[in-house]
Amino acid sequence: MTLKRTLASTMAILVAAGMAQADGEMASDMTIVSWGGAYQKSQVNAYAVPYMENNAGVTINWDESSNEAVAKLRAQNEAGNITWDLVDVVAADAIRLCDEGLAMEFEADELLAPGDDGTPASEDFGDLLVSDCFIPQIVYSTTFGYRTDLVGDTPPDDICDVFDLEAYPGKRSLEKRPINNMEWALLCDGVSKDEVYDVLSTPEGQDKALAKLDTIKDSVVWWSAGADTPQLLADGEIVMGSTYNGRLFSVIEEQKQPVAMLWDAQVFDLDGWIIPAGLSDERLARVKDFVRISTDTQRLADQAKYISYGPARKSSAPLVGKHIDLGIEMAPHMPTDPNNAKNTFLYNYEFWADYRDDIDAKFQAWLAK
Numbered sequence: 001m002t003l004k005r006t007l008a009s010t011m012a013i014l015v016a017a018g019m020a021q022a023d024g025e026m027a028s029d030m031t032i033v034s035w036g037g038a039y040q041k042s043q044v045n046a047y048a049v050p051y052m053e054n055n056a057g058v059t060i061n062w063d064e065s066s067n068e069a070v071a072k073l074r075a076q077n078e079a080g081n082i083t084w085d086l087v088d089v090v091a092a093d094a095i096r097l098c099d100e101g102l103a104m105e106f107e108a109d110e111l112l113a114p115g116d117d118g119t120p121a122s123e124d125f126g127d128l129l130v131s132d133c134f135i136p137q138i139v140y141s142t143t144f145g146y147r148t149d150l151v152g153d154t155p156p157d158d159i160c161d162v163f164d165l166e167a168y169p170g171k172r173s174l175e176k177r178p179i180n181n182m183e184w185a186l187l188c189d190g191v192s193k194d195e196v197y198d199v200l201s202t203p204e205g206q207d208k209a210l211a212k213l214d215t216i217k218d219s220v221v222w223w224s225a226g227a228d229t230p231q232l233l234a235d236g237e238i239v240m241g242s243t244y245n246g247r248l249f250s251v252i253e254e255q256k257q258p259v260a261m262l263w264d265a266q267v268f269d270l271d272g273w274i275i276p277a278g279l280s281d282e283r284l285a286r287v288k289d290f291v292r293i294s295t296d297t298q299r300l301a302d303q304a305k306y307i308s309y310g311p312a313r314k315s316s317a318p319l320v321g322k323h324i325d326l327g328i329e330m331a332p333h334m335p336t337d338p339n340n341a342k343n344t345f346l347y348n349y350e351f352w353a354d355y356r357d358d359i360d361a362k363f364q365a366w367l368a369k
Contacts, residue, residue: 026286027085029059034088036064037227038250039271042306043088045324047294058286067224069093073102073276082278085287088137091130091270092179095353098133103274104284105132111288115315116297124297124313128270130349135295136272136312138303141335141344142180143266145233145248146240148258159265160188162240163216173229173241176222178209178363179352180242180267183345185212187265197351206359210366222367233259245335249308253326253333263340269347272312308333 032048034040040062048060065072066088076082089097097103108129112121122129128136146156151168161168162184174181186196186205189212199205213220221238223229229243230251245266251257273295275287293299300311301319308330311317320330331337335344 025282026289027280027282028057028286029061030085030283030286030290031061031063031083032086032088033063033065033069033084035066035226037225037230038247038254038307039226039244039309040064042246042303042309043294045306046299046303047290050299051290051293064225070096073097074100076276077102077278082276084276085279085283086291087274087276088271089274091134091136091272091349092347092352092356094134094272094274095131095349096356097274098131099353102277103133104277104279106135106275111135111291113292113296115313117315119315124315126314128312130270133274134270134272135274135291136270137295137300138271138309138312139268139334139336140271140309141245141263141266141268142175142242143245143248143264143335144240144242144262145229145251145259146262147233147236147238148260150236150239155260156240156262157264159184159262161262162242163188163212165216165219168239170239171219171221171232171237172216173221173223173232173238173243175242176224176367178359179356180347181213182206182209182359182363183267184265185209187345188212193345196345197348200359201351201355206362210363213366230255230259233257244309245333246307246309249333253323253328261340263335264343265345266335266340266343267345267347268335270312270349271309304330304334308335310334310336 034043052058052060069087069089070093094103108122108125109120114120115124125136144162150170156168162172182200183196186199186209189208191199200209221232226244226247229241230247232238232241234251234255234257248261252259273291279287297313297315298319300313301316304311304320305324322329335341
């Protein structure tokens, strides 16, 4: 479902009503695509609200279709009608969209602001610039949350507990796509971390992962939006489920639900913007202006006031402080905190950029059986 949310102050609406363009050659509105829920709310608060306060007459429309971004951008391109101005995607999707010519390439030091200390953007973002089209925002992880009141006296502490229906009976939620699920399945079927992607590159390895997932398939609730698992946990409909660590932070710390985090084998990933190829000059000028400001040192640090995702800039990390409402220090809730990162799994962007379409088709066929 697409939710279109328009943010504008009363004054901004009045100004915009009489203006085709709010600022010279820049368009007066943008459609930004993200993932909804607590993550999108953090972007609204950290980026969009201050931007609109400083740019009267600009309207930002929000679309929650990021989980379908690749397919929808392909369709928009084929139709010759690009309706999105800025799209939040994971790194592997950014690589795919860049390879297909659907995302705009850029020079980091031209598009992005230097760090507050003057460090060029290319150095401040460093290795997180994994594609010529990818504008990193956050480091996050996909991990598991579980109901503390439904797991007995021995809470799960190992990723393979997800596959243990005898020790932890009940429904669990998994994302309705192969990424992460296939890796976890192989790890719990005895494949070592450093061999997972070699195994998964073969048809036999893919079958092996699906066979492991078969063992819990009847107990899985499949999710497609990051907010699904937190809601299922809050409602007590599942005993454990995967989602993004920031969504779990929200249900644990903000909603005070009886939920705890399982950090074992959490999968680090990056999230960031791509600019669709083919925007008009006016739309592109507005998007570039927004991106430059919303990814500067202070704005990326500000996002951590609302959600427990680490900023992608090195210069932002020292500025991460307390949650804006809860008043708690945010650093211990980041996936990169040493206590949380004792056993992580490193996600292979290039693998999924190359194999995504084929394994997606195989995974969906397996789901339909």
